[in-house]
Amino acid sequence: MDKFTTLTGIAAPMPLVNIDTDMIIPKQFLKTIQRSGLGKNLFDEMRYTPDGAEIPEFVLNQPAYRQSQIIVAGDNFGCGSSREHAPWALLDFGIRCVISTSFADIFYNNCFKNGILPVVLPQAAVDHLMDDARKGANARINIDLENQTVTASDGTSYGFEVDAFKKHCLLNGLDDIGLTMAKASAIDAFERKAAVTRPWA
Amino acid sequence: MTAPKTLYDKIWDDHVVDTSEDGTCLLYIDRHLVHEVTSPQAFEGLRMAGRKVHAPEKTIAVPDHNVPTTLDRANAATMTEDSRIQVAALDKNARDFGINYYPVSDIRQGIVHIVGPEQGWTLPGMTVVCGDSHTATHGAFGSLAHGIGTSEVEHVLATQTLIQRKGKNMKVEITGSLRPGVTAKDITLSVIGATGTAGGTGYVIEYCGQAIRELSMEGRMTVCNMAIEGGARAGLIAPDEKTFAYVMGRPHAPKGAAWEAALAYWKTLYTDEGAHFDKVVTIRGEDIAPVVTWGTSPEDVLPITGAVPAPESFSGGKVDAAQRSLDYMGLTAGQKLTDIKIDTVFIGSCTNGRIEDLRAAAAILKGKKIAPGMRAMVVPGSGLVRAQAEEEGLAQIFIDAGFEWRLAGCSMCLAMNPDQLSPGERCASTSNRNFEGRQGRGGRTHLMSPQMAAAAAVTGHLTDVRELV
Numbered sequence: 001m002d003k004f005t006t007l008t009g010i011a012a013p014m015p016l017v018n019i020d021t022d023m024i025i026p027k028q029f030l031k032t033i034q035r036s037g038l039g040k041n042l043f044d045e046m047r048y049t050p051d052g053a054e055i056p057e058f059v060l061n062q063p064a065y066r067q068s069q070i071i072v073a074g075d076n077f078g079c080g081s082s083r084e085h086a087p088w089a090l091l092d093f094g095i096r097c098v099i100s101t102s103f104a105d106i107f108y109n110n111c112f113k114n115g116i117l118p119v120v121l122p123q124a125a126v127d128h129l130m131d132d133a134r135k136g137a138n139a140r141i142n143i144d145l146e147n148q149t150v151t152a153s154d155g156t157s158y159g160f161e162v163d164a165f166k167k168h169c170l171l172n173g174l175d176d177i178g179l180t181m182a183k184a185s186a187i188d189a190f191e192r193k194a195a196v197t198r199p200w201a
Numbered sequence: 202m203t204a205p206k207t208l209y210d211k212i213w214d215d216h217v218v219d220t221s222e223d224g225t226c227l228l229y230i231d232r233h234l235v236h237e238v239t240s241p242q243a244f245e246g247l248r249m250a251g252r253k254v255h256a257p258e259k260t261i262a263v264p265d266h267n268v269p270t271t272l273d274r275a276n277a278a279t280m281t282e283d284s285r286i287q288v289a290a291l292d293k294n295a296r297d298f299g300i301n302y303y304p305v306s307d308i309r310q311g312i313v314h315i316v317g318p319e320q321g322w323t324l325p326g327m328t329v330v331c332g333d334s335h336t337a338t339h340g341a342f343g344s345l346a347h348g349i350g351t352s353e354v355e356h357v358l359a360t361q362t363l364i365q366r367k368g369k370n371m372k373v374e375i376t377g378s379l380r381p382g383v384t385a386k387d388i389t390l391s392v393i394g395a396t397g398t399a400g401g402t403g404y405v406i407e408y409c410g411q412a413i414r415e416l417s418m419e420g421r422m423t424v425c426n427m428a429i430e431g432g433a434r435a436g437l438i439a440p441d442e443k444t445f446a447y448v449m450g451r452p453h454a455p456k457g458a459a460w461e462a463a464l465a466y467w468k469t470l471y472t473d474e475g476a477h478f479d480k481v482v483t484i485r486g487e488d489i490a491p492v493v494t495w496g497t498s499p500e501d502v503l504p505i506t507g508a509v510p511a512p513e514s515f516s517g518g519k520v521d522a523a524q525r526s527l528d529y530m531g532l533t534a535g536q537k538l539t540d541i542k543i544d545t546v547f548i549g550s551c552t553n554g555r556i557e558d559l560r561a562a563a564a565i566l567k568g569k570k571i572a573p574g575m576r577a578m579v580v581p582g583s584g585l586v587r588a589q590a591e592e593e594g595l596a597q598i599f600i601d602a603g604f605e606w607r608l609a610g611c612s613m614c615l616a617m618n619p620d621q622l623s624p625g626e627r628c629a630s631t632s633n634r635n636f637e638g639r640q641g642r643g644g645r646t647h648l649m650s651p652q653m654a655a656a657a658a659v660t661g662h663l664t665d666v667r668e669l670v
Contacts, residue, residue, distance in 0.1 A: 016521065017518035017521075018398055020498075022639050026638055028617070030239075030617065031238070031267065031286060031287050033241035033290050034244070035351075045606075045637065074518045075399065075518055080634065080636060081615075082333055083239065083350075084332075087350075103402075103434060104399075106349065109350060110352065141300055163225070163366065165225040165364070177360065180227060183219055186227070187218055200454075200455035200463045201326075
């Protein structure tokens with residue numbers, strides 16, 4: 001997994017609330033057995049007509065936003081299914097950070113496994129950053145994970161909360177399976193005890 | 202004397218392997234369910250790292266999302282190339298890693314969340330995960346069950362644990378009894394309508410109250426199944442005599458002395474008097490009506506007696522979202538819900554693909570025909586549900602009414618197989634999500650109970666089932 005430390009980039013404004021995982025990556029693209037290559041189908045049904053032509057009004061099709069690395073989104077982003085194809089598609093497109101007032105739990109977790117930082121901020125802050133994002137390439141938003149800040153192009157800075165362990169893994173690009181396997185003796189001990197207390201499990 | 206605990210607290214505490222200084226826990230997983238869509242990259246990850254499946258005996262796989270449900274599916278040509286590759290990958294991974302497996306050819310094959318309970322893999326007090334958000338279904342047994350992403354699937358395969366932080370406790374109490382014609386589906390949709398799709402974010406919901414106790418296990422699974430649509434990763438219901446009766450004798454349930462020991466433990470699985478909930482929602486069972494969704498979010502719920510709402514009646518970002526929903530759904534504010542014409546009826550899914558659901562729909566359809574021009578299909582949740590429905594004569598009722606009688610799978614719930622809506626096609630569906638494009642690009646989904654879907658099939662429009670019985 002790629003590290004996430006700081007990021008300064010163009011943010012795409014997506015004010016719609018409840019952007020769900022079926023919108024982020026429709027099911028016909030879940031048939032892949034790989035993690036890569038989904039970026040071209042990110043937001044597929046909002047982005048392309050049924051015959052595959054780009055819909056010019058869609059934000060990521062606009063010249064100013066083709067290089068977006070950040071999305072500023074409406075409330076409850078990523079609701080719906082557990083498909084990790086959603087963060088895979090975002091990452092493959094080049095998105096490394098999503099900012100919203102809230103995220104669905106499973107999507108939120110999945111982001112951290114893929115080097116994407118989901119940032120939760122209050123409504124007023126998201127509104128300000130949404131306005132900033134509407135300026136396209138004329139505004140760059142800065143995210144600093146170490147210091148837990150998001151800074152708008154006018155210098156307004158917002159602090160955000162992030163779980164210490166998730167932050168550590170993201171800053172260092174750590175594979176958490178490796179970290180857990182280092183605790184093998186604790187897992188073995190648990191299994192020995194459970195074999196006595198809950199043998200049917 | 203220890204502090205009173207919720208059911209969630211108890212299950213959590215019994216599964217903590219390790220707690221870090223910052224409060225992050227390593228949680229032991231008792232059952233890992235696997236399907237073909239969210240697992241290939243996880244198995245590939247194991248191979249690349251030279252890792253094994255830590256507990257293959259606790260890992261259960263079944264293909265369900267891609268599989269065709271038509272009677273000719275043994276013919277490989279009924280699957281698209283990419284679907285075939287994905288199912289073949291699961292066949293191979295199950296074989297290579299030695300996990301429990303129900304291939305497409307096995308009568309026990311079906312939707313993973315129906316197969317787990319049916320085979321007795323899901324037991325009270327367990328932790329259950331699957332790379333699928335509707336894993337919440339298994340919470341009906343008083344097990345802590347939730348969906349995970351593919352990276353976490355790989356983590357559980359490799360270590361039988363998950364890195365977790367504990368969620369908050371939320372209580373949803375449904376008091377009193379349901380009125381006739383009102384079902385578990387109406388409970389779960391009404392709760393989402395009341396709390397919103399983000400109302401449960403960060404929480405584990407415990408459903409309780411008389412109306413929940415009065416539900417069958419099938420109904421309880423329907424309620425817990427849609428906890429995720431309310432934003433909660435997991436929903437659970439304390440086990441009781443109905444739970445134990447359902448579990449007893451299932452192929453993988455404990456037997457003999459092990460059963461007695463398990464039962465003694467399961468009887469401790471309830472929320473203690475005075476335990477703390479961070480959020481409480483109470484709904485009177487008598488106040489719940491048969492409901493349908495009108496929009497493209499599961500929170501867009503109204504009693505069937507209602508009318509399509511005006512976007513201006515909402516506030517904040519929901520105003521634009523509601524307008525977008527009405528445009529997508531081809532509806533106008535003020536239109537009576539019962540005036541909405543239906544093209545297609547889908548009965549099935551992990552929400553409503555169990556035997557009781559089929560009985561309820563068949564009871565409405567008996568001796569009736571679907572409306573002219575209607576496309577209607579029943580997709581049983583498993584091969585065993587299908588066999589039982591045939592034995593009980595339900596299949597013949599569906600066939601006589603004009604329904605297609607299909608083989609088991611996820612089917613049109615998410616339309617990864619050929620069962621899809623065309624643009625503009627309007628569906629009365631017993632599934633769980635009405636998102637844009639969910640059942641096929643441009644398809645229009647109205648969620649409802651099996652009874653209500655059957656009623657719509659007969660009349661050709663959204664219908665109050667209470668008028669047909």
